[in-house]
Amino acid sequence: MLRTHNCNSLNIDNVGEIVTLCGWVQKTRDLGGMTFVDLRDRYGITQLAFDIKKNKLSCLEARSLNREFVVQVKGLVIERESKNNKIYTGAIEIEVNELTILNRSKTPPFTIEDNTDGGEELRMKYRYLDIRRKPIKDKLILRAKVSSETRKYLDKQGFIEVETPYLIKSTPEGARDFVVPSRMNEGQFYALPQSPQTFKQLLMVSGMDKYYQIVKCFRDEDLRSDRQPEFTQIDCEMSFVNQEEILNTFEGLTQHLLQTVKGIRPAKFPRLSYQDSIKKYGTDKPDLRFGMEIVEITQLCQKKDFSVFNESELVAGINVQGCANYSRKQLDKLIEFVKTPQIGTSGLIYCKFNEDNTTKSSVDKFFNEQDKKEWKEKANCKNGDLLIIMAGEKNKTQRALGALRLHLANQLNLRNPEKFAPVWIVDFPLLEWDEESKRYHAMHHPFTAPKNEDLVLLDKDPGNVRANAYDLVLNGNEIGGGSIRIHDKELQQLMFKHLGFSEREAKEQFGFLMEAFEYGAPPHGGIAFGFDRLCAIIGGQENIRDFIAFPKNNSGRDTMINSPSLLSQEQLDELSLDLKINK
């Protein structure tokens, strides 16, 4: 045995024991007669003490230790003189008798500390050193905990984990596939799954009843900072259920995770229709950790000569509490923000309700105190509050106010990472108008079931048909989404017709699933959680990268192993491939 304990297992109760520890040298302090070393492993830190009077050789050796050397020490647990009550082992130290250097280390390219001096690029290249840092290590351990608790909950609910294949078939629609040339089937390719959607529906046809999997998925998209070419999903499907049972089951999962990982149990999750969510928050991913809801004041605003309001489909505002004291400069910055290309509006109107009961707005030329009083009441403002008003085309104005709402919440520190505000968004539209192809597309996917009561609208008002589709939103992030699927052949054919698929096209793209559905498909539905994001949100962060052990950069590269890379000519020949590169 190389060690008797780990570096976080000894305390005052162990004083007098002879122990052996292993770990990395965090730091050494040479105080003349005494040399102290902080020894670190995954579990924690234990202080080693070397007394030059008692053991000169070890003490001299200890002085020569550099950061990140791997050592083994044997010694006596003694009580510390100056205790550190921030750590479990803070009351003791090891009076070292034997020191063995197990391995040396070059000086690491950045400090292995909670706050490192290493930049993003360097940390990625030496990710194995980055993971030695507590904040990163803890995030990976949290991820493992979320995974483990997810399985515990789903196992208990009777879900069966089934592994679906990774080498599957490329399908033309949707995002780009990563493909894998087949050597044994010349000229043919597998595709890596974008999700196990088809297979989980087949598992319902197979009678598996309740399926789950925590599984890697792949999408060859242009990357953003929060996207990875490979990502992990909690993928679930259930048979003989309606939407209500799915929502309850996965609300239960999310509560279980928040309880077991964070020690909090949120109340029953609110539900918000897609329409209401857009109306109140300008987004279908609302952050409910704070209020600042969008309030429509169109009627109250179109009584005067202000043409901007009069010509607008929607005039609406958000109440920024306690911000009537915003300076001209602060307001200008907000105007700048809403004019940025990603928001793309021409500006905003403000109205301050001052503490002294006076008001001040950027449209005082057009509106009097009575008008502003009406706004104040409608928007539930109090003295000291700032009302921000935007106007224009309805959708665009709502989205702009939604973006501004988040921007302000960030500024005002309203997005507390230790607070969790989950919400179900339900009643998503079934179809989405695509300007480019001038036709409706499935918002979720073509197997999503419409609401029975809306079927009558399919012909004359397709945009208003609602689906049995739902998203779980946590702190402004979509962490899960799913739907009840169509299991009825006639309804499916009707849907394909409305989505503009010919029978031949439908067969080409969804042939074997359609065939499977002819052999007794049960009513079924499911959900998938973005696992990387879920872990990040539970960990109180927005960036997913630190919750992935070995992430790729924005060019899809792993800079640590320097991948992707060139193949040898032999490999290309075996795969019957030629490169077609203009250089």
Added chain:
Amino acid sequence: MLRTHNCNSLNIDNVGEIVTLCGWVQKTRDLGGMTFVDLRDRYGITQLAFDIKKNKLSCLEARSLNREFVVQVKGLVIERESKNNKIYTGAIEIEVNELTILNRSKTPPFTIEDNTDGGEELRMKYRYLDIRRKPIKDKLILRAKVSSETRKYLDKQGFIEVETPYLIKSTPEGARDFVVPSRMNEGQFYALPQSPQTFKQLLMVSGMDKYYQIVKCFRDEDLRSDRQPEFTQIDCEMSFVNQEEILNTFEGLTQHLLQTVKGIRPAKFPRLSYQDSIKKYGTDKPDLRFGMEIVEITQLCQKKDFSVFNESELVAGINVQGCANYSRKQLDKLIEFVKTPQIGTSGLIYCKFNEDNTTKSSVDKFFNEQDKKEWKEKANCKNGDLLIIMAGEKNKTQRALGALRLHLANQLNLRNPEKFAPVWIVDFPLLEWDEESKRYHAMHHPFTAPKNEDLVLLDKDPGNVRANAYDLVLNGNEIGGGSIRIHDKELQQLMFKHLGFSEREAKEQFGFLMEAFEYGAPPHGGIAFGFDRLCAIIGGQENIRDFIAFPKNNSGRDTMINSPSLLSQEQLDELSLDLKINK
């Protein structure tokens, strides 16, 4: 709610309850006044009863139900007249009041019964129907259980599950990689991992201390019936441990699995050196569910004029208990077997020790009763036993006897699938002579640590250097294997030298791992279990395919989804690829 109970949840205690069930029609029996339907779901079967006198409409509808129709029924739980005590629900039936057909089914291409009339090919094409069959479904559920119990055990032991990447880098050595062209990095490719070996060692460098993952791996090899291009591994690594601790930890895992999944707890696993295993069983994967050990009798056989024995490096036999009564025909079949190309020997010698104390051998011309008595004693034969003797070059003879031993055990039903005989094979040779390249190769991989005490042999007798490498063998199958890794830079360089790597080659192939090792690599080692095989063996089978939800055939094809398949020209263009096919 579509159902109040599943099809395996009602018994005599529920009589009098109104229930709603959903499921598939297993079969219908029309007895004139009464129609009975067996309703099936994942959980079991419940009998439905339709009384023409009580509910004519439903009864007529029930008569029209075909196999695999999906139905929902509402009715009263009543006591059955003729009970079936083989199933949980056998004492009751549902007197159906309402019958709803949820979905129809075409007649399935094979019967959904324990013993189906469907051939392998048809079953694979309609795998979603095959999984409805209890034997297949149960295997997938067993797999989920093995997975779940593996995680429970490892979580409890402090292992952290870490997901390693799937899009990694192609390495020239070893088996062929599956590769993935990168669109964003023109002309470059990712590779799918053959195992997370490198990453798990990096995780040890990162201080993760104890890592595991149940993970898909990929190998582009020519397939055999028990090989799949994608397969699953339980992958583990530990720091600051020696071989003994690893063996104990994973012996514990295996015992936990056998106990929780099969309800048996085998005693401490025996350990056998590689040398002894070859000597006694002719293989490093011995099946210890039965004896029939190989006994060397060279000395006893080289005293006479029988040149075959006299010229042989090894003469050895196996005692086939109770088979002295084998007929000429049976013995000829054994001779035929050892002459097949995969065994490739020229024949065998037999000696019968009859119940009446007489003997009969195929070499009676050369050996007398006294000789045979000596053999009998050495091989521990009793009257009624059959001694099979083979002779020739040592390695080949051992392997042939090992193969014959298994062949006979199969014939004699000595390989009880409900019996479990695990064994650790230890002290593997570090190096393996390769006839083709005329040099030594690493038997495991170049990072495997040699035994310290054997290091002196590296120069003069490299073939006899033993490694800290081990396999776990269960019922004649290698289910796991691993080693202590080299963490010392100098030893690693020595190893590379002995494996014929130049410094440049070593750097090219293992560069970033070597670099990582310079930043304080801890002593570490690990193991990987072949998860598909482990499940099969625990399930009492040798063939892994039925333990995989959607396996591929011997050409690496998924015949259900018809993959791999051709790509569109647009896809190839985006990936800068041309096909180079002669047709």
